Amino acid sequence: MPQELSPEWKQMLGTRYGDIHETLLHTFGNLTLSGYNAELGNLPFDQKRQKLSTSHIELNRWICDQPQWNEQTIQSRSVDLAEVAARLWVGPESFA
Numbered sequence: 001m002p003q004e005l006s007p008e009w010k011q012m013l014g015t016r017y018g019d020i021h022e023t024l025l026h027t028f029g030n031l032t033l034s035g036y037n038a039e040l041g042n043l044p045f046d047q048k049r050q051k052l053s054t055s056h057i058e059l060n061r062w063i064c065d066q067p068q069w070n071e072q073t074i075q076s077r078s079v080d081l082a083e084v085a086a087r088l089w090v091g092p093e094s095f096a
Helices: 007-013 017-024 045-052 058-064 071-089
Strands: none
Touching: 007 017, 007 045, 017 071, 045 058, 058 071
């Protein structure tokens, strides 16, 4: 989700786009590593996903598999990333 919401992004986020944008913009689930930040900017999600599909960063593969980028997707990714981080830093035995 970009810094500035275009009409396409507002439509994807739904009627609560302002609240969703304010709440989730800088969260773990909405951030990724990319060498194309300036290029990606405010592009619609389909175009961002297409550009990220050429990335060799495994972190971006999950994003490319999503049909849309909205509140539920961002929150789901946040949970998934937190679980991966916890397993890496704390160890898998903590989740048995």
